[in-house]
Amino acid sequence: MKSVIYYYSKHGTTKKIVDYVEGKLQIVDVFDINTMPENIKTFDDVLLFTPVYAGNIPRKVKMFINENKNDLLDRNLSIFLCGANTKDEQKVIEMNFHETVIKHANFIKYIGGGFDFDKLNFLEKLAVRIIAKQKESKEKIDYELLDSLLKKRLDQQ
């Protein structure tokens, strides 16, 4: 089975998670959705990693899913949400993913995330201070959950 990781990372935390996952999988290619990703048709197992900003996944990730929907629905698909507000998981899923994708995916699951204040612009810092009530860099990634999801995605094939 040939696995592929597609990811989007604005400030680097999602990429950090992807680097961790890459080391755990056997045959894997990794593509940044911002670049020209290779065609999904070459792979059977797709892992998609996306951050959540103000309740939304980035527009580029939405476009990627829409443009490749038929191929994604034809493959083993697992979606990992990177963000701080894991309580809103169900709302974020319903707001951002088409019901066919929700039904087809092995799971769409929050695995945590982080803020690096040095990498945020003024408005982002302000939003994090007001909404998340955070004043400094913080990272909370649930590696235990991540490991169990990596296993689960194969069990559900």
Ligand SMILES: Cc1cc2nc3c(=O)[nH]c(=O)nc-3n(C[C@H](O)[C@H](O)[C@H](O)COP(=O)(O)O)c2cc1C
């Ligand atoms: C301006 C801003 C808004 C955010 N909004 C949300 C949100 O609505 N829900 C959430 O779970 N996380 C939110 N986050 C946290 C990010 O999703 C989290 O930091 C993620 O790890 C960022 O990934 P990246 O470093 O790969 O860009 C927000 C972060 C910023 C800076």
